Amino acid sequence: MNTPRPHAPLHDVRLPVQAKLAAAWTSFMFLYLYVDYLALYKPGVLDDLLAGIVHDFETGPLFVGLALTLMAVPILMIVLSATLPARVNRVVNLVVAALYVPVTVFNADGEPWSYAYFYGFSIAVELLLLAFVARSAWTWPRREPRES
Known part of the structure; x- marks a missing residue:
């Protein structure tokens, strides 16, 4: 029986770019969702929500559709990151990551300074995830052309 030695170097298995991108978008999506969920615990937010207001916007069909x-x-x-062909996948990830940078930063607009850590930390992590997506897509490995 061949048992691995406890102090032997670990085998570093490389993930495909598609798996890295899908994992980053999954992390981004969960963080995005939890920030919105945890924001419900701020005083007055539920009262505003019950009155049909979120961040000074009425919660009508347009707001709900945009959200x-x-x-x-x-x-x-x-x-999409797990299934699109490489060339399209790369472009879509670069474009969407770039478009979500201003959306991410805008999410803190109008928030009180007392929640600076909450929003600052969440925005920093979201921006790091978007940077990871953009870098992973930008540096997508290229296949060497076959010699004929």
């Missing part, structure tokens, strides 16, 4: 779209894109990016 769903903002959440659906990272959700779709999980499956």
